[in-house]
Amino acid sequence: MKIVSQKEIAKNIFQLILQGKLVSEIERPGQFVHMKVGEGIDPLLRRPISICEIDCENQSMTCIYRTEGKGTTWLSKKQQGEYINVLGPLGNGFPVQMKSGKVALLIGGGIGVPPLYELSKQLRNRDIQVIHVLGFRTKSAVFLTEEFQRLGDTYIVTDDGSYGEKGFVTDVLKQQNFDFDRLYACGPTPMLKALEQKFPEKEVYLSLEERMSCGIGACFACVRPTKDREDKKGYRKICSDGPVFQAGEVIL
Amino acid sequence: MKIVSQKEIAKNIFQLILQGKLVSEIERPGQFVHMKVGEGIDPLLRRPISICEIDCENQSMTCIYRTEGKGTTWLSKKQQGEYINVLGPLGNGFPVQMKSGKVALLIGGGIGVPPLYELSKQLRNRDIQVIHVLGFRTKSAVFLTEEFQRLGDTYIVTDDGSYGEKGFVTDVLKQQNFDFDRLYACGPTPMLKALEQKFPEKEVYLSLEERMSCGIGACFACVRPTKDREDKKGYRKICSDGPVFQAGEVIL
Amino acid sequence: MNRFSVALPGLQLKNPIMPASGCFGFGREFAEFYDLSILGAIMIKATTVEPRYGNPTPRVAETPGGMLNAIGLQNPGLKKVMEEELPRLSQFDVPIIANIAGSTVEDYVSVAKEISEAPNVHALELNISCPNVKHGGIAFGTVPDVAKEVTKRVKNVSRVPVYVKLSPNVTDIRLMAKAVEDGGADGITMINTLTGLRLDMKTGKPILANITGGLSGPAIKPIAIRMVYEVSQTVNIPIIGMGGISSAEDALEFIYAGASAVAVGTANLIDPFICPKIITDLEQLLEKLNIDHISDVCGRSWKHGISGYHCP
Amino acid sequence: MNRFSVALPGLQLKNPIMPASGCFGFGREFAEFYDLSILGAIMIKATTVEPRYGNPTPRVAETPGGMLNAIGLQNPGLKKVMEEELPRLSQFDVPIIANIAGSTVEDYVSVAKEISEAPNVHALELNISCPNVKHGGIAFGTVPDVAKEVTKRVKNVSRVPVYVKLSPNVTDIRLMAKAVEDGGADGITMINTLTGLRLDMKTGKPILANITGGLSGPAIKPIAIRMVYEVSQTVNIPIIGMGGISSAEDALEFIYAGASAVAVGTANLIDPFICPKIITDLEQLLEKLNIDHISDVCGRSWKHGISGYHCP
Numbered sequence A, B: 001m002k003i004v005s006q007k008e009i010a011k012n013i014f015q016l017i018l019q020g021k022l023v024s025e026i027e028r029p030g031q032f033v034h035m036k037v038g039e040g041i042d043p044l045l046r047r048p049i050s051i052c053e054i055d056c057e058n059q060s061m062t063c064i065y066r067t068e069g070k071g072t073t074w075l076s077k078k079q080q081g082e083y084i085n086v087l088g089p090l091g092n093g094f095p096v097q098m099k100s101g102k103v104a105l106l107i108g109g110g111i112g113v114p115p116l117y118e119l120s121k122q123l124r125n126r127d128i129q130v131i132h133v134l135g136f137r138t139k140s141a142v143f144l145t146e147e148f149q150r151l152g153d154t155y156i157v158t159d160d161g162s163y164g165e166k167g168f169v170t171d172v173l174k175q176q177n178f179d180f181d182r183l184y185a186c187g188p189t190p191m192l193k194a195l196e197q198k199f200p201e202k203e204v205y206l207s208l209e210e211r212m213s214c215g216i217g218a219c220f221a222c223v224r225p226t227k228d229r230e231d232k233k234g235y236r237k238i239c240s241d242g243p244v245f246q247a248g249e250v251i252l
Numbered sequence C, D: 001m002n003r004f005s006v007a008l009p010g011l012q013l014k015n016p017i018m019p020a021s022g023c024f025g026f027g028r029e030f031a032e033f034y035d036l037s038i039l040g041a042i043m044i045k046a047t048t049v050e051p052r053y054g055n056p057t058p059r060v061a062e063t064p065g066g067m068l069n070a071i072g073l074q075n076p077g078l079k080k081v082m083e084e085e086l087p088r089l090s091q092f093d094v095p096i097i098a099n100i101a102g103s104t105v106e107d108y109v110s111v112a113k114e115i116s117e118a119p120n121v122h123a124l125e126l127n128i129s130c131p132n133v134k135h136g137g138i139a140f141g142t143v144p145d146v147a148k149e150v151t152k153r154v155k156n157v158s159r160v161p162v163y164v165k166l167s168p169n170v171t172d173i174r175l176m177a178k179a180v181e182d183g184g185a186d187g188i189t190m191i192n193t194l195t196g197l198r199l200d201m202k203t204g205k206p207i208l209a210n211i212t213g214g215l216s217g218p219a220i221k222p223i224a225i226r227m228v229y230e231v232s233q234t235v236n237i238p239i240i241g242m243g244g245i246s247s248a249e250d251a252l253e254f255i256y257a258g259a260s261a262v263a264v265g266t267a268n269l270i271d272p273f274i275c276p277k278i279i280t281d282l283e284q285l286l287e288k289l290n291i292d293h294i295s296d297v298c299g300r301s302w303k304h305g306i307s308g309y310h311c312p
């Protein structure tokens, strides 16, 4: 896909806009793409990055990523007009079918925030009320907050209190005691676990991460066991069965 | 070093002008540089490329190379303003000390032609008469001929006769029976061997090629045995003892 | 595609390119990308008697020019493979090579006996080399007599030719090759992965939950080529070569080394279209190099003369 | 540089970084680039009783993320090394580890006896693993009893501690390690190169005149790390780790695996400044990771707890 633009929107956080036919195949928010980083054999594997926003008209999509290691650092050096080898869209994403007027609570942690943005937009289009609770490490790592605010109530916390409230997303939940019909979350596993435990009776969708190689369901790299021991398969592939699962489906 | 310009001057033959401090350390024509091609581990090794022309004033130098495999193909895609990791100057090059008025015969084959250009210029500066005999595979692979013509008589042959005379450089020698004081040559080994045999009595300098890794004399990759069996070491390293040797010093 | 057809025990290959076991699942996912009938064959994921869940995650880690995997032979078990996967694959005009694994000789025999009856299974591939399973795996693949024994027992019950997949984690792979040939193997597939380890910079601990994993990808190619070169001069049965293939040039290098056909593993995980691409490119490469038939250059690295020989 | 000093048998290292044998000659060339006294130690090129010319060229070939070499132990012979190379190196404040090779046990003994008397030689490194020499090399490095025997014999005559360099081309490297420990080795260096092969696309023939060569460089790192991990849990003598190191992170990964110090080989051939660079970077890396002393994290991959242990 062609790079339409790339910019650093927070410390080590990059917003990348890509254009290509792949966009028209995206079915749901929460799907991801698998990017070839580097031209040769090192890095060898693709890198999974969530789709953050779709612009069907321009056949473009936005990804937001943090530079972690070799692959994402390489990616951050690519410039407008250059091409990137992208496989996707992959995975199943978040279900958005919901009655209008209902309330959805969207909870994101750090680099788990991006896929919630397209989700929020699509829910709003269906006249669903959205509430966002977003957690970041520190002020310099905060991004996309204004965009979320435009779509609905948005609560921001940082680990060190340098932006928004100090604390974790779960602290906000304790304080606010939101009334909601469905919860969506993406972020670090401990956060997802906490949410799963906190709302056993609710309809909760969690987007998971796992080390991948193929990203298409062929290699069995990204498997997690199901909670249900009687489950026919006993496992789910994060890449092709997920990355979004209903809370309780797989063991976190 | 910084790329000042890069252009394709014949089919798959590129002229690359590089700028950097390294230039001021070049001592003789026939020295080479060792270029890192690719950013990562594949290709892993540097590539040896001869210095074709030096421009001390602008601290720049020209290299001419043919795209052979992965490394040179990568190099050919680099553009003006980009940087290349270059080690050098390496090796010893051609001796240019010679009385003015003498005649030097310069014989180049294919991609062995470039280092002869700086050599010819420096010989001309010393008022030495230069005669060039340059051989190429075919018309589309011919380069630098006008530049050589400006410095002295220049005979061109191609294997298929599509440019200049048909035949090998040795055919020109047979026909012309040049009178000369010293011979310099760079090109494929069979050509060098033929020249060595043809002029056993003459002062002949040959520039050799060998697969290298370090290029600085440390790894013993590029060794050739000496002709003299009583030689103290019994071998020479092409990279650090050469790449130029007097005919008869090493076994070709 | 005539310069491409290769006849091996049990296998009439349209071309010498097939996906390697474990890197193609049971073909389901790749069938969404292209028509599997264009492949020379398909090596399906290792099948065991009972379903296996495999190792905990992380199961993969990247290395310079390669990757480590410790999937742990996850598979749905013999019954499911026989009832679902193989029948589904029968819609494609392509021979299946069934990769079978187990912890005991009896395991191998049970799977071999049953799976070799599936109509589209044209050959078995005994995975005696998978380094990820604590029991069995290592020993079968590194002790010549044990390898010979399991080969013999499987040959006794199999209805189709048996290929044995060799592990590179041995001092002298020729001894292993000779042993399985003596055990009656119809062919050899090689190499499986080399055992490797990667540690996390921050914690200092292994990245893989299983600690070690199998190294595959371009990094291992020169080792694989060396081993094919050695084994092809040692045995009289054909070799399907693999290890780091990601281009037509790589494939041809294995043929030169002495393989009659090749398998592509890790590269499928990076580019799902790699097998069709290699098939197309290889045809052009042969054209360019004036090679009339792929089998003409099998073993060219060690055979005298330039062509006319056929492997083995 | 205090968090960096490492004490090993015979060696008081300023820092745990040294160039590996064969990738640094006798230091001459690198001395033009930087002051060799900054190095932890120097492993000089293999020395044999008589001068050796080595193999015909080509002697090197590139592979994905690695290279093959078949230099063939070219060296000026014991006499020249004693009279010229070692005295020249004595201008630098750096301990020398003399890599010694031979075709017979007697060869090793002769070189060991004499070279261990050189004042700046602080340790020997027995190269029983060089895969390039037709006779001796392979057997010494792959048969435990033979390795033990040569170690013992060399220990008997050496005035300095003896490290044995292990070959990775074996089924179980722990057996080799145990054998040389039993033979009296003071330490182990590992790994030497893996045997590999590359074929030319046009001719189909081996690129190296020697046919096979030793694979080194980043490609082999995960195999080296795995082996250091295994051996450091098996023996009670320290390990100098090597194989594909080209950054401070790589160096630290070997320490985590169980090495007490590390050697850098192939990377010197690509960047002559790599050793000083790694020394500087490693200091910063330790700072960043809050590691007080390099020895605190030796073997962290398998030791319980986070620090406080020293290797071995």
Ligand SMILES: Cc1cc2nc3c(=O)[nH]c(=O)nc-3n(C[C@H](O)[C@H](O)[C@H](O)COP(=O)(O)OP(=O)(O)OC[C@H]3O[C@@H](n4cnc5c(N)ncnc54)[C@H](O)[C@@H]3O)c2cc1C
Residues within 6 Å of the ligand: A032, A043, A045, A046, A047, A048, A049, A050, A051, A063, A064, A065, A066, A067, A068, A069, A070, A071, A072, A073, A111, A114, A115, A208, A209, A210, A211, A212, A243, C061, C062
């Ligand atoms: C479904 C999915 C969606 C993701 N979406 C995003 C996103 O939108 N933005 C973003 O910044 N990051 C996202 N990640 C994480 C992202 O894939 C990793 O940060 C990235 O792979 C790191 O690569 P690297 O080369 O920079 O790091 P390295 O540490 O050099 O990577 C080494 C290897 O580990 C793998 N790896 C490292 N961290 C992770 C991780 N957290 N998850 C999975 N594999 C990992 C890499 O893919 C690679 O194979 C997502 C991960 C998954 C699984």
Ligand SMILES: Cc1cc2nc3c(=O)[nH]c(=O)nc-3n(C[C@H](O)[C@H](O)[C@H](O)COP(=O)(O)OP(=O)(O)OC[C@H]3O[C@@H](n4cnc5c(N)ncnc54)[C@H](O)[C@@H]3O)c2cc1C
Residues within 6 Å of the ligand: B032, B043, B045, B046, B047, B048, B049, B050, B051, B063, B064, B065, B066, B067, B068, B069, B070, B071, B072, B073, B111, B114, B115, B208, B209, B210, B211, B212, B243, D061, D062
């Ligand atoms: C002293 C010296 C000076 C040279 N000067 C020039 C020059 O001015 N212009 C030019 O076009 N070429 C020159 N060459 C040849 C040039 O180095 C090779 O063409 C180049 O290394 C090929 O690299 P590649 O990655 O494109 O090919 P690949 O075939 O992919 O290279 C694979 C490996 O083989 C080595 N190799 C391949 N061909 C040669 C060769 N002919 N000589 C040495 N090593 C080789 C490469 O360096 C690399 O390590 C010179 C070689 C030497 C030794």
Ligand SMILES: Cc1cc2nc3c(=O)[nH]c(=O)nc-3n(C[C@H](O)[C@H](O)[C@H](O)COP(=O)(O)O)c2cc1C
Residues within 6 Å of the ligand: A219, C020, C021, C022, C023, C045, C046, C069, C071, C073, C099, C127, C130, C165, C191, C192, C193, C215, C216, C217, C218, C220, C242, C243, C244, C245, C263, C264, C265, C266, C267
């Ligand atoms: C993710 C993964 C899973 C694998 N699973 C199997 C397997 O189930 N059975 C088997 O015999 N080999 C298995 N292998 C080994 C490959 O079939 C192949 O032998 C090896 O990876 C070398 O080839 P490559 O470098 O092309 O990947 C697996 C390899 C990978 C990377």
Ligand SMILES: Cc1cc2nc3c(=O)[nH]c(=O)nc-3n(C[C@H](O)[C@H](O)[C@H](O)COP(=O)(O)O)c2cc1C
Residues within 6 Å of the ligand: B219, D020, D021, D022, D023, D045, D046, D069, D071, D073, D099, D127, D130, D165, D191, D192, D193, D215, D216, D217, D218, D220, D242, D243, D244, D245, D263, D264, D265, D266, D267
């Ligand atoms: C060109 C070259 C020459 C080598 N010569 C020797 C040698 O003489 N003695 C020895 O013990 N090891 C020798 N080795 C092996 C290295 O010392 C080292 O063990 C191996 O290359 C792995 O480390 P690396 O990947 O950092 O290169 C040589 C390696 C190379 C690349």
Ligand code: FES
Residues within 6 Å of the ligand: A211, A212, A213, A214, A215, A216, A217, A218, A219, A220, A221, A222, A223, A237, A238, A239, A240
């Ligand atoms: S990454 Fe291969 S199955 Fe999920």
Ligand code: FES
Residues within 6 Å of the ligand: B211, B212, B213, B214, B215, B216, B217, B218, B219, B220, B221, B222, B223, B237, B238, B239, B240
């Ligand atoms: S290339 Fe290393 S000595 Fe010449």
